[in-house]
Amino acid sequence: MTEPKLSEDIKKVVEKWRNKKGSLVMILHEIQNAYGYVPRETSLELSKYLDVPLAQIYEVITFYNYFKLEKPGTHRIAVCMGTACYLKGAPVILQELKELLDVEEGHNTKDGLFALDVVRCLGCCGLAPVMMIDSKVYGKVKKEEIMNILSEYGKEE
């Protein structure tokens, strides 16, 4: 994943889709796929190239959950809020994560190391409450363990 420097890249994408139906959504798709999110600078440039108001681009981006406005955190934490996990204390886990990381769900920590998300049943209700970091599953999570778990994901990586 490269940092968006853009003008040239965007031009290529735009040229590919220009004058085709639904081109704005397709262009945004390509950008989302390339960077994992749609950077604001890219949207601003796109707005100029396509002569489409930025507000219209944002209407599209925020309408579909697929598009993200923030650069994804290096590690994605997914806290399960399915019924089983919910009953077994997932809200406490979520709250602890928010406090420890000083972050709201759907957002990244300031250092960009973690992204905190809430998800539906992860399919391992027996292990409730469950959380995942990247592709690793943590079951029967206790509030006191969270600090330790997080420390496995150091900055140096």
Place this chain on the structure above:
Amino acid sequence: MKKIVKAKINGILIRAEEGTTILDAAKKVQVKIPTLCKHPDLKPSASCGLCIVKVKGSNKMLRACCTPLDEGMDIITHDPEIVDIRRTVLELILSNHPNDCLKCDRNNDCELQKLVADFGIRQSPFTQVLRDLPIDNSTKAVELEPQKCILCGRCVDVCQNRQDVWALSFLERGMQTRISPAGDILLNESPCVKCGQCSAHCPTGAIVEQDDIGKVWEALLDPDKYCVVQIAPAVRASIGEAFGLTGKNMTKQLYALLRRLGFKAVFDTNFAADVTIMEEASEFEERLIKGTKSLPLITSCCPAWVDFMEKFHSDMIEHFSSCKSPHEILGVLSKTYYTQKNGLDPSKITMVSIMPCTAKKYEITRSNEMSASGFQDIDIVLSTRELARMIKQAGIDFLSLPDEEADSMLGEYAGAGVIFGATGGVMEAALRTAYYFVTGTDLGKVEFESVRGLKGIKETEIEVAGKKIRIAIAHGLGNVEIVLDKVREAKKNNQEPPYHFIEVMACPGGCVGGGGQPYMVTDELRLKRAKVLYQDDTDKQIRCSHQNPYIKRLYTEFLEKPLGPKPEKLLHTKYTPRPIYKR
């Protein structure tokens, strides 16, 4: 001739032109179908569902605001089931609307509140879920309170389609939908030009003008301050509406009222409009005859238009009249000329502008030139709507007030000054004086009917000294680009400019349709307000700015000559390209 359709509404036979909506047809037979999202000035967004009606023989409910009456329809607008559904719609809206009425800007003047009162809603059957959305008062002109938004879409329609600014949009969807500028930025970081058209069209308190009434009361009560005030042309034509009087010129009652409120001197922006004309007509003469700068000349008295130009059309800066807007001119004169003549200390003066406009709230601090007197030339701007509220607070029986006159030094105006408030008015006023400047003779007939009226773009030719002057007038920012593109095209091809003179006002109809004017404006109302101004002009003995004896005196005693060093310092300003988004 359009086809006529026959139908029945609540058993009453009706004939209406094909294409008439059920809502409008019902009005003709004195049936009021409740509406919330529909504004009479705008296309239906059909989002609220309050206007549903039944058609006999069908079990589908129709939305009256967007469904045309069809031949043979037999419509029921009110029965227990329909009323019940409407009630539920309102209860659902209330379930995520704060119970703030008592402290809301729109208290007693809110479309939602009125409906809830009409339906006699006393309980809340649904649990209230309020969304945590912050208030945005970053522009100092219009204030967003998205929690009070009922998602009717009027503001978005006006901002995007009428004004072509695209500051506001609907972000996200479903329960999360909210009005916002693009991304989580503040309105003053967006392209917003502060025209206030969103606030004038919003049915609730979700977008309102910034309320500055408190500041005015404070100044009036401060024994150390010398409070003076001015009223803009368009205010006199609309303020009556807030007290149930439409189409009435309230100029003289306003003068009386403002004195009663405690202002030491009452001025009229119309006087300064005459000054604007002296300067702007001179600029035009210079460009036309001496060719000092390039044509067309573009008017600059609307701050929302100026902001729009600086953001979207900064290549046009060289064409802009450098003349300030009339109320700024009156501001600077009140703190120089007026204080000098009367031996007053300008630092003690508080100058309040009563304007049809929210953009003027922004304008008073837009650049250093707005403090040309050495002090901020205008201290506070109130919109027409705010003044109406202030009158009610003061407990004055406004409509019964006796007539009074303005303080003449900065108060006597020519007919040309008062028509500034309507689209085409600035052009007409300027032509009357420019004609004199160029030819040395006065016009026999001063009216230019071809520049009046509500057509979005008006183009016409006028003969001055054997030369054909081509002019264009646009109102509603969405109409501007077509005109400017013609100028650009001609420049690109090295052709003569398509126009010599262009007038732009940001608000549809000009200032009479301003963003700070009383609610529920339609073209019909815009025309009524404009008529008040044209009548005032007709009734004046002096119709042209350069003939106003007080203007002559102002130049002899103080300003010397138009475009001279003193006017240059006090009455003119500069423009600068601005980014559309600050971030």
